[in-house]
Amino acid sequence: xxxxxxxxxxxxxxxxxxxxxxxxxxxxxxxxxxxxxxxxxxxxxxxxxxxxxxxxxxxxxxxxxxxxxxxxxxxxxxxxxxxxxxxxxxxxxxxxxxxxxx
Amino acid sequence: xxxxxxxxxxxxxxxxxxxxxxxxxxxxxxxxxxxxxxxxxxxxxxxxxxxxxxxxxxxxxxxxxxxxxxxxxxxxxxxxxxxxxxxxxxxxxxxxxxxxxx
Numbered sequence: 001x002x003x004x005x006x007x008x009x010x011x012x013x014x015x016x017x018x019x020x021x022x023x024x025x026x027x028x029x030x031x032x033x034x035x036x037x038x039x040x041x042x043x044x045x046x047x048x049x050x051x052x053x054x055x056x057x058x059x060x061x062x063x064x065x066x067x068x069x070x071x072x073x074x075x076x077x078x079x080x081x082x083x084x085x086x087x088x089x090x091x092x093x094x095x096x097x098x099x100x101x102x
Numbered sequence: 103x104x105x106x107x108x109x110x111x112x113x114x115x116x117x118x119x120x121x122x123x124x125x126x127x128x129x130x131x132x133x134x135x136x137x138x139x140x141x142x143x144x145x146x147x148x149x150x151x152x153x154x155x156x157x158x159x160x161x162x163x164x165x166x167x168x169x170x171x172x173x174x175x176x177x178x179x180x181x182x183x184x185x186x187x188x189x190x191x192x193x194x195x196x197x198x199x200x201x202x203x204x
Contacts, residue, residue, distance in 0.1 A: 043193055
């Protein structure tokens with residue numbers, strides 16, 4: 001399993017647009033058999049900073065995600081709304097070790 | 103609900119110690135009624151960088167967490183093992199909106 005914690009900096013005038021597009025991407029991503037979580041969070045300090053917390057079964061599941069209509073639609077829509085390039089951070093899991101906890 | 107995504111930079115010689123202590127803190131935290139997740143992740147790029155993904159029901163639940171024996175034991179143990187101060191980042195939740203998803 002792999003976890004991508006992606007920080008996204010959004011132009012202030014597009015915060016509402018970004019939230020709407022990311023909720024759609026969340027809903028689609030959670031239908032993927034290889035996706036375990038797709039949490040969309042907004043910073044408490046800076047409403048223009050978001051964190052996407054994406055948990056996948058494997059690298060193959062990540063590749064499948066990148067081919068989906070919902071991901072491609074999200075990417076195309078939100079890229080012009082970003083204040084700077086998004087910052088992905090990939091992780092492996094230390095805990096919880098039980099797959100049922102994901 | 104509140105989510106704290108905490109980045110921790112660990113001295114390389116204490117990575118194994120940090121993992122062991124954080125697994126104990128994970129296990130204790132998940133017993134708290136106000137805790138929904140306590141994921142411990144290790145960076146794929148830098149084995150000395152960790153992300154703690156902590157989800158709480160409320161600010162009161164966070165205050166309760168900070169009084170627990172497992173949190174206080176973790177804090178005392180790991181502070182000397184950190185290469186620099188940890189970086190907490192607090193968030194509110196955009197998605198999933200269903201509390202049962204947490």
